[in-house]
Every structure is written in structure tokens, then in C-alpha cells.
Amino acid sequence: HVAYFMIGAYVTVVLTMPAGAAGYNGIGGFALPEIFGVLGPVGSLFGWVLGVLGGMIAAALISLAVGVPTLRLREDYLAITALGIATILTTVVNDEEWLFNGPFGINTVHTPLREVFPLSLGGFTVNMVIFGALSLATFALTGYWLVRVFQRQGRRGRLILGVLV
Template identity: 40%
Template sequence: MLEQLSFMTSVATVAGIYAVLALGLNIHWGETGLLNFGHVAFFAVGAYTTAILTIPSPTATQAYSFGFGLPVVVGIVGGCIAAGLVAVLLGIPTLQLDEEYLAIVSIGLAEILRHVMMNENWLTGGVAGLYGIDRPLRGVIPPEAYDFFYLGLVVLAVGLCYAYSRRLKQSPFGRVLRSIRDDEEASIALGKHTFRYRMQAFVVGGVMAGLAGALWAHYATALTPTAFGANITFLTWVGLIVGGSGNSKGAILGAGLIIAFREATRYLPDLYGLGDIIPTLRLILVGALVIVTIRYRPDGLLPERDISYAEYCKRVEYGGE
């Protein structure tokens, strides 16, 4: 019973981290229409930044050269800031161009970062990675209750990101983002500086992805470059498509369903000697789930809700332009 509870807690924690990641992608694509295919890059930047800031100084036998031993809170904040800075650097040359350029450059950035993590031993530890990453309040919370505490911390992060996403959607800023998504030319005609709005949305989504990466680093307590492959971006996109693009609740639901599905099929029995290809079959099943969702629920399980004109006027009246 205890083992099953521990497993369920672990799955819920990972699902919560992916929910934060999906909320960030929802701001990019669901709210602004930014086609980001390298979301894992911000995830990795947040994870490695908080790891470098919080791990102790390396010994003579360790490959990396930096470890500052700062508090976990400082590491998490630093991971978010670093992810936001990377979003700015990526957005400057791409966000004024067609969305296809962002898709291409974001994929390239994710691959460049992965190769940097693999080869720059002095910074990231190379293929050996970084380990011994501290967990918040590890010595204060009893060991038997720590998994529940960390799950609560992740749920808090999901709640804060969700509350911010809801507030953004109902604000004048959010309405401009959706106008850019639906018809950028009309937004420009109304005098909106679309590049500035797109950049702000891109940074906000990147910061959320950096937060997810920081939470993952302190949960896993070890990082290797293989943990930041394109499959993370793929799973996040799948969760957003299945849950409902443009809906924060849909992003959370989709991330939870995809992670639950992935973990539930992790221990499939070796049927008819197919053990070697079961990981591939799991990916095929995820792809089939996306196809079925697009066929029968093209807007996702919780699609974005169209508001009435009366509700729109009420929001303008109370929110202000």
C-alpha cells in the first residue's frame, strides 16, 4: 500500500511539473500563436541554472568547475530569470518574422543547448551531469513526509501559474495577445505594437518553463543531458492539444492525462517477447491518442470558451483599457 501511494505521489509530482510547462506553452501558442517547438530549451536552462547556483563547490574528482551553494529559493528564482533572458535573446531575431522562423530557430536552440550540456564539462558536468542537488527544507521535513511536501510545493507552483494565466487572459493585455493570435494585421491597424506584446508573452512562457525546470532539478536531484531531449517538448505539445489550447484548465488536464498515461504504461508486461519495442509502442499509443483527439475533439477536452459580447463589455468596464 505504501509503495503504491509513493508511486502515485511521484506521478502526481511529475504531472504537476509538466502542468507548469504546459501553462507556459499555452501562453506561447494558445494565447499568442507563437509556434515554439523548442520549449525544452527553457526547461533545461531553468534546471541547470538552479543546479549550478545551489550545488556545493566541486571536488577534485568532479568534472564541473562551478557550484555556489546558494539557497534553493535563490536557485529557483535564478532559473526563472535565466530562462527569461534566453527567451529575450531568442525572441529578438525571430518574433518580428513569420511564425515558421520561430519554430525553426527554437528547435535549433534546443539542440544547441543539449550539445552544450553534453560537451561543456566545466559548466554542466558533460554526459556525467550534475548531481547532489539539494532539495528545499530537506533537513526540516521528516523523510517519510517529504514526498507529500514536495508535491504540495509543485501544486502551489501550478496554482500560482494558473492564477496568473487566468488573470492574464481576462486582462487588456491578454485580449491584445489573442487579437495578435487571431489577426495580427488587425492589431497593427489598431495601433498595437505587436512585437512588444509577443516578446512579453514569450518571456512569460519561458519563465514558467524555467520554473518547471527548476522544480524538476530539485526533485530529481541529478541532471544529465539525456533528460532534456525533444520528447519533453513533444509530450508538452500533446498535453496542450489533448487538454485544449487556449484554456489554462485544459493545459493542466492534458499534462496530467499524458503523464498518467505514460507512467501507467511504463511497466507493461513483456507480451510475446515484445519487451524491446514496448517504449516505442508507448510513443505510438501517445500519437494515436493525439489523432483520436484531433478527429473527435479538435479543440481539446476543455476547449477555449468564446465569451459573449455582453461579457466582453463587462470585462472591459471592470478591467479597463
């Protein structure tokens, strides 16, 4: 699962990274937020949404390409295949410095809608703590809501909840 998340995240960053990002040996991003930014802040947000959708589609296609052949594998063979695919994808990301900046990762990610929400509540650490608290609260509320929805569905909902937890 982590490998598919990694694919989605890296494709999203490459699609939204500025075209002239320094340090990538001549390859930059596709700059979707900047391209649609001529339409205003909403256009810039649309570029980010397209980048995220592109990452989701790329992760889905790779997982489909891996999942279909391994669909009938059982037990140890499935685990070995999953571990092998994750290792291959990690090696590709670490070795392709021209696209992913190797083991250092992509570090020129820009914030969406920075000009619309210029609010800074302090230093970097303070902002990350506030962002983390908001993310944790969102996760907790969503989890609580999902548990309530599945519990209301009767026996089948409780079975789904048992599998998820």
C-alpha cells in the same frame, strides 16, 4: 520552451550546488544556501530563493536574446529557428562535462531545509509518490482557480482561457 526551462533548472542547480561537489573537475557550485546558511534555516532558504531567481533571470535573458531576433519570423522559419536553438542548447549541455556533467546531468542536488523538515515517510519511492501526489493536487487546484478567475472576467477571460487550453 523546454530549452529555457533547462537553462533555468541548470543555472539554479549550479548556484545552489555545494562548492566542493565531487566529480566536476574542480568546478563546484556557488553554494548560495551554505553561504547564507550561517544566518540559520531562514538564511539557507534565502540562498535557495536567490538560486531560483538566478535561474529565472538567466532563462529570461536567454529567451529575450533568442526571441527578439526571431520576433518577425513566421510559420516554418520560426519553427526551424526554435528547433535549432533547442538543439544547440542541448548539445552545449551534453558537451560541457566540466559544468553540467555531460549527458549524466548534475546529480549532487541537495534538499532545501532538510534540517528544518527531517520527515521521511518511508523509502525513496514512497517519498516520491507522496511528493508527486502533492504536486498533482497543487497543479489541479491552481488550474481550477485560474479557470474560475478567467471565467469571471467575461468574454476577454474566456478568450485567454481558450488560448491557454
